[in-house]
Amino acid sequence: MEVLPVTGIGDVSPGDDLAALIAGAAPWLRDGDVLVVTSKIVSKAEGQLVDVPAEGPERAAARDEVLAAETARRVATRGQTRIVQTHHGFVMASAGIDASNVDRQRLVLLPKDPDASARALRAALRERHGVDVAVVVSDTMGRPWRNGLTDVALGAAGIAPVRDHRGETDPYGNELHITQMAVVDELAAASELVKGKTDQVPVAVVRGYLSRPGDDGPGAVTLVREAAADMFSLGTAEARAAGLREAALLPLDPPAAEEPAEPAAVERAIAAVAGVVAPGTVFTHVPGEGVRATPPRSTDAATLVRFGTDLHRLRAALAAEGAASLPVRPVLPG
Amino acid sequence: MEVLPVTGIGDVSPGDDLAALIAGAAPWLRDGDVLVVTSKIVSKAEGQLVDVPAEGPERAAARDEVLAAETARRVATRGQTRIVQTHHGFVMASAGIDASNVDRQRLVLLPKDPDASARALRAALRERHGVDVAVVVSDTMGRPWRNGLTDVALGAAGIAPVRDHRGETDPYGNELHITQMAVVDELAAASELVKGKTDQVPVAVVRGYLSRPGDDGPGAVTLVREAAADMFSLGTAEARAAGLREAALLPLDPPAAEEPAEPAAVERAIAAVAGVVAPGTVFTHVPGEGVRATPPRSTDAATLVRFGTDLHRLRAALAAEGAASLPVRPVLPG
Incomplete structure (x- = not known):
């Protein structure tokens, strides 16, 4: 040639x-x-x-x-x-x-x-x-x-x-x-x-x-x-920002999934946020239903606000695991 | 040749x-x-x-x-x-x-x-x-x-x-x-x-x-x-998941930034979550301080929990704009 x-x-x-x-x-x-x-x-x-x-x-x-x-x-x-x-x-x-x-x-x-x-x-x-x-x-x-x-x-x-x-x-x-x-x-x-x-x-x-x-x-x-x-359709920084933006907008009541969430993925999400949520906040995976979230016992305003933040942390962690469709349901006092 | x-x-x-x-x-x-x-x-x-x-x-x-x-x-x-x-x-x-x-x-x-x-x-x-x-x-x-x-x-x-x-x-x-x-x-x-x-x-x-x-x-x-x-060091799906994981772990009190947040970026973040936060939640950019967050007037438990979620939505939106170091400070009742 x-x-x-x-x-x-x-x-x-x-x-x-x-x-x-x-x-x-x-x-x-x-x-x-x-x-x-x-x-x-x-x-x-x-x-x-x-x-x-x-x-x-x-x-x-x-x-x-x-x-x-x-x-x-x-x-x-x-x-x-x-x-x-x-x-x-x-x-x-x-x-x-x-x-x-x-x-x-x-x-x-x-x-x-x-x-x-x-x-x-x-x-x-x-x-x-x-x-x-x-x-x-x-x-x-x-x-x-x-x-x-x-x-x-x-x-x-x-x-x-x-x-x-x-x-x-x-x-x-x-x-x-x-x-x-x-x-x-x-x-x-x-x-x-x-x-x-x-x-x-x-x-x-x-x-x-x-x-x-x-x-x-x-x-x-x-x-x-x-x-x-394409597995590289967006730059890494752009895709990461898209993930953050997606986290900001995750719905309180996600549309029902066609497939049930993989239990291991849910456990990974709960483990991922364990170090940042308030002590006393408990997340429990209830298969077929979602994640039940129980706040710490003390329920003053600051604790409840923190609990709401923690719920959203878990929503983001679930979405990172591909389980954004799993609802996170707070068990509220009173 | x-x-x-x-x-x-x-x-x-x-x-x-x-x-x-x-x-x-x-x-x-x-x-x-x-x-x-x-x-x-x-x-x-x-x-x-x-x-x-x-x-x-x-x-x-x-x-x-x-x-x-x-x-x-x-x-x-x-x-x-x-x-x-x-x-x-x-x-x-x-x-x-x-x-x-x-x-x-x-x-x-x-x-x-x-x-x-x-x-x-x-x-x-x-x-x-x-x-x-x-x-x-x-x-x-x-x-x-x-x-x-x-x-x-x-x-x-x-x-x-x-x-x-x-x-x-x-x-x-x-x-x-x-x-x-x-x-x-x-x-x-x-x-x-x-x-x-x-x-x-x-x-x-x-x-x-x-x-x-x-x-x-x-x-x-x-x-x-x-x-x-490299602008493509991670796949798009992996980088997006990294963004979601980052959102799950954003600190309540971010370390101080070397550069002040760009006001337009802060406004974009506030606008990005406007459609999903509770009616009555107000975010105000206070330059040199952060974002002051005021909850709706009614302050029952559900409202406070929702307010905590909304604070974290804004943290994620700020991070998506490269302003993760800006603190979001709730103004709590009582």
């Missing part, structure tokens, strides 16, 4: 014919090559640019406004870093909005539909330049848990985004369960190695990976994992 | 001389090549194998025990999936323990120190086989937000793990701020494309990327982001 830089493309402006620019710079393109194109030149050719002030607080305000427009959902914020999910579904810092390799009066947005961009570029190369290649539209992304960034695929056409080994067996006869390789991301990463950032090499060609391109295929959108299916 | 598979290595057993196996299978290795070696054969050569029962509940129990031993910190759990941080610092499903490409009586653990493994392999190839290459030890990892897996670097020697563009300017004169590319991860990804999973090609060579190898360098450990520096 070879990874070849495409040099000499130069600056790209709105309305430019990207297929012609690439075919001109790489007359050596062959059927079956995978063309990996930096999303920025796709965006520029498609006019995905926004005018902003070159500096000052107006620039920051304009950037914030553009970011809000590109954001479908906030994921995490720390200091100046804003990680959001875009309308495409990509989770990226600053929604992939880029101020590099463009003049200071403009910001570059992501392509509106990178799979469609890949399909259009592929069709133009096939129809007008006689070469049948696969196309990957790539961009740089950060990732949790690891320093440094890598390039991944935002769009793809003519290539299956995932190589699926499920159902195959290894030479020892073990079935391979989870090995779905995100090959278009790996192609984007491989291409970044020859593209660099400041060298004005926005396109690379991977030769020898595909035996022949297929249909346009499902596109890189298949690599987007929905937030509901 | 070329990415070349190394075929014919065959099965690897504890004690095997990996350098000799690779040099034998790839006599065409050259100075400056980057050798990307699947961690599994490194582990096998180093004897990082554990005996387990071939099937049944004993197998599952033994696996759980091995996983616990390899786990430094639990990150997230959903269904059968356990994402943990290993003692190396890698965040991986099942701590990278692998049951594929090994007989059913054994599990393969990660190499104990993949950077050391890379250095040792590099030294052996240089000293005993006369070729000066860089070495990357790779493995397959999942990632948040994107379906499919890619290969990344667990270990590296003879190559800078990151290509750092900070301080450079683009052709428009914009300074590049954050572009630190994790090139060893991109090399691992590129190599996976030619290695495949069931084809017994555990090694690939990237030729033409490095002009010449340097020192062993800092290793792939530099790509490990510490949990404290």
Whole structure:
């Protein structure tokens, strides 16, 4: 497999014919090559640019406004870093909005539909330049848990985004369960190695990976994992704050659960608050009913207020154990 | 840049001389090549194998025990999936323990120190086989937000793990701020494309990327982001549960804050609980003091208990706003 830089493309402006620019710079393109194109030149050719002030607080305000427009959902914020999910579904810092390799009066947005961009570029190369290649539209992304960034695929056409080994067996006869390789991301990463950032090499060609391109295929959108299916759909600080907010709003009378609470979970919740509730407050798990809460004997105003606090502590602890639907019933004096 | 598979290595057993196996299978290795070696054969050569029962509940129990031993910190759990941080610092499903490409009586653990493994392999190839290459030890990892897996670097020697563009300017004169590319991860990804999973090609060579190898360098450990520096150090469900648990334990008298609470944050907290507190309960922010909480006029036992619950609701709401240090002071009757 070879990874070849495409040099000499130069600056790209709105309305430019990207297929012609690439075919001109790489007359050596062959059927079956995978063309990996930096999303920025796709965006520029498609006019995905926004005018902003070159500096000052107006620039920051304009950037914030553009970011809000590109954001479908906030994921995490720390200091100046804003990680959001875009309308495409990509989770990226600053929604992939880029101020590099463009003049200071403009910001570059992501392509509106990178799979469609890949399909259009592929069709133009096939129809007008006689070469049948696969196309990957790539961009740089950060990732949790690891320093440094890598390039991944935002769009793809003519290539299956995932190589699926499920159902195959290894030479020892073990079935391979989870090995779905995100090959278009790996192609984007491989291409970044020859593209660099400041060298004005926005396109690379991977030769020898595909035996022949297929249909346009499902596109890189298949690599987007929905937030509901993702174990990291929110930043840790944001999810922790969501838990605190949820605790603030837990109902006095929770709706009945479909499943009874697991007794061990209830015991864990009672144990969790044992060190902070008032001495004399007693929580008793009554299966099928809830937790019966008995206050200390002395029932002056301060004790009753403290008891009410302790009831809510237990509600929060139950919710932490996934048993928020279990009612906590005070046994009040008089 | 070329990415070349190394075929014919065959099965690897504890004690095997990996350098000799690779040099034998790839006599065409050259100075400056980057050798990307699947961690599994490194582990096998180093004897990082554990005996387990071939099937049944004993197998599952033994696996759980091995996983616990390899786990430094639990990150997230959903269904059968356990994402943990290993003692190396890698965040991986099942701590990278692998049951594929090994007989059913054994599990393969990660190499104990993949950077050391890379250095040792590099030294052996240089000293005993006369070729000066860089070495990357790779493995397959999942990632948040994107379906499919890619290969990344667990270990590296003879190559800078990151290509750092900070301080450079683009052709428009914009300074590049954050572009630190994790090139060893991109090399691992590129190599996976030619290695495949069931084809017994555990090694690939990237030729033409490095002009010449340097020192062993800092290793792939530099790509490990510490949990404290990571915005996604815990799964969303786990962090939310941590927030609920924190709410259960919030102190009645919080330690004094170094910074005064932001008044807008306090107002947001009061507004957040407005719909759930008892009618007549009044929260008043007294700057420099805390929140003064006045109960409804009627002060029977049930009202006082409810008031205590409402105080704790506000504590949780304040904590969600980052103002947990603000005391909530009840003004009790009589």
